[in-house]
Amino acid sequence: MALEPNFLLSWIFLCIAATISSTLFFFRKKQHKFRSKKLQQPKKKLPPGEMGLPWIGETMEFYKAQKNNRVFEDFVNPRIIKHGNLFKTKIMGSPTIVVNGAEANRLILSNEFSLVVSSWPSSSVQLMGMNCIMAKQGEKHRVLRGIVANSLSYNGLESLLPNLCDTVRSHLDTQWRGKEEISLYRSTKALTFTVVFECLYGIKVELGMLEIFERVLEGVFALPVEFPCSRFARAKKARVEIETLLVEKVREKRREMEQEEGGERPNTTLFSRLVQGLIKGEITEEEVVDNMVLLVFAAHDTTSYAMAMTFKMLAQHPTCLHTLLKEHVQIKANKGEGEYLTVEDVKKMKYSWQVVRETMRLSPPIFGSFRKAVVDINYGGFTIPKGWKVLWTTYGTHYNPEIFEDPMSFNPSRFDKAVQAYTYLPFGGGPRLCAGHQLAKVSILVFLHFVVTSYDWSLVYPDETISMDPLPLPSLGMPIKISPKVSL
Numbered sequence: 161m162a163l164e165p166n167f168l169l170s171w172i173f174l175c176i177a178a179t180i181s182s183t184l185f186f187f188r189k190k191q192h193k194f195r196s197k198k199l200q201q202p203k204k205k206l207p208p209g210e211m212g213l214p215w216i217g218e219t220m221e222f223y224k225a226q227k228n229n230r231v232f233e234d235f236v237n238p239r240i241i242k243h244g245n246l247f248k249t250k251i252m253g254s255p256t257i258v259v260n261g262a263e264a265n266r267l268i269l270s271n272e273f274s275l276v277v278s279s280w281p282s283s284s285v286q287l288m289g290m291n292c293i294m295a296k297q298g299e300k301h302r303v304l305r306g307i308v309a310n311s312l313s314y315n316g317l318e319s320l321l322p323n324l325c326d327t328v329r330s331h332l333d334t335q336w337r338g339k340e341e342i343s344l345y346r347s348t349k350a351l352t353f354t355v356v357f358e359c360l361y362g363i364k365v366e367l368g369m370l371e372i373f374e375r376v377l378e379g380v381f382a383l384p385v386e387f388p389c390s391r392f393a394r395a396k397k398a399r400v401e402i403e404t405l406l407v408e409k410v411r412e413k414r415r416e417m418e419q420e421e422g423g424e425r426p427n428t429t430l431f432s433r434l435v436q437g438l439i440k441g442e443i444t445e446e447e448v449v450d451n452m453v454l455l456v457f458a459a460h461d462t463t464s465y466a467m468a469m470t471f472k473m474l475a476q477h478p479t480c481l482h483t484l485l486k487e488h489v490q491i492k493a494n495k496g497e498g499e500y501l502t503v504e505d506v507k508k509m510k511y512s513w514q515v516v517r518e519t520m521r522l523s524p525p526i527f528g529s530f531r532k533a534v535v536d537i538n539y540g541g542f543t544i545p546k547g548w549k550v551l552w553t554t555y556g557t558h559y560n561p562e563i564f565e566d567p568m569s570f571n572p573s574r575f576d577k578a579v580q581a582y583t584y585l586p587f588g589g590g591p592r593l594c595a596g597h598q599l600a601k602v603s604i605l606v607f608l609h610f611v612v613t614s615y616d617w618s619l620v621y622p623d624e625t626i627s628m629d630p631l632p633l634p635s636l637g638m639p640i641k642i643s644p645k646v647s648l
């Protein structure tokens with residue numbers, strides 16, 4: 161039986177109307193349920209602070225302060241004064257809570273993975289690689305951290321010291337000897353790059369390698385836009401060059417290790433431990449390569465800046481230099497010509513390490529870093545909402561007079577006493593504590609030893625400013641006048 165066209169139309173109309181009204185009824189009910197659930201929930205109280213302009217928020221104020229190396233003076237401190245230790249803002253497109261103080265640092269840093277996860281800009285992750293340790297969480301982070309941190313622990317470094325001493329001596333012979341003036345910052349950058357490649361990877365640094373790596377590092381915090389000639393595009397191109405080089409080295413090393421009986425050797429370098437992990441199937445080739453790139457990034461600008469700033473502080477505080485020198489003269493007096501420094505010698509550099517610590521308290525190579533809340537975090541009567549960024553800073557404690565008396569003065573002896581946990585954080589803390597902090601310590605102290613016992617130096621520009629791009633750097637490269645030490 162054929163249906164009447166009018167009847168068919170009314171039937172279709174009726175069906176559509178029924179569908180619409182039942183859908184509306186369903187959504188109303190859901191909305192009602194959602195509203196009443198929302199009413200039952202306690203209202204989230206956000207910390208005080210300003211979100212700035214739509215979309216960009218307070219990014220311009222933050223960038224400007226960062227560029228002038230005045231993040232504390234011009235961004236963090238005025239807000240601490242106005243709002244307290246916890247304040248909200250919006251930077252780089254993300255609503256962010258900035259936390260300051262030992263208690264807040266402990267909460268954020270020690271609860272990595274359960275309350276927060278490390279949150280790096282997309283450009284950093286793309287250039288370091290999705291498989292590097294800083295982008296990993298949970299079990300994968302644990303495995304990678306095990307390989308990296310074990311090789312860089314104090315025990316692991318014992319076998320590295322002769323190599324490190326040779327690298328520093330050779331650097332001074334080729335870059336300092338016979339010169340009257342050098343750029344200290346360029347020198348420390350070249351040295352830390354060589355330490356990672358030659359001491360940790362056993363790969364000889366060839367001409368042009370440092371420049372390619374520096375092109376990658378220049379893009380790590382750049383806007384991730386790939387216009388031809390943009391910083392990020394240049395960095396990505398350099399990353400491809402590095403990857404080609406490293407993949408070749410990893411495969412070569414793998415072949416070499418597989419040919420060796422059992423594939424294992426005592427006294428392995430960090431590189432061989434990574435390749436061993438690859439052979440055992442614990443990590444992939446991409447993970448080996450990405451972490452090799454990351455370690456250069458993590459070690460390079462940080463250690464070189466800490467070294468350069470330590471020399472600046474010593475030049476400006478002759479009595480500290482005098483005390484420090486006594487320590488090194490004594491160590492040198494007990495050494496034969498050309499003899500290597502040992503872990504025991506490094507342990508004797510107690511005052512020198514206090515000088516370095518005080519330098520990093522005042523001039524931290526990394527002033528803090530971002531996390532992302534993975535749950536709502538209730539702290540101090542406020543809520544840090546899930547999904548928001550959290551920025552912890554060294555400034556909130558390093559420059560706090562209640563924690564460090566007369567905080568802006570340079571006083572290495574303040575470290576005669578132990579400091580309260582989570583107040584001194586140049587290396588961060590918690591599960592993401594710097595995996596290379598022991599290597600950084602040993603490299604800085606060994607370099608100090610060979611320089612202060614062989615050279616006199618003075619700053620060419622004592623008032624040279626520090627800029628940030630985005631990590632701090634001496635704006636003129638810290639030129640110094642040098643002359644061989646006549647007597648100790």
Ligand code: HEM
Nearest residue numbers: 294458459462463466525529586587588592594595596600
């Ligand atoms: C003075 C020198 C150094 C300073 C000030 C420094 C500082 C830091 C800081 C603050 C963090 C934590 C970042 C965060 O919480 O998000 C970190 C992480 C890290 N650092 Fe260093 N670092 C230095 C040298 C080195 C060196 C020499 C290496 C290795 C060759 C290294 C390898 C790492 C690694 C692998 C991580 C990531 C750890 C993880 O995610 O589990 N760092 N560093």
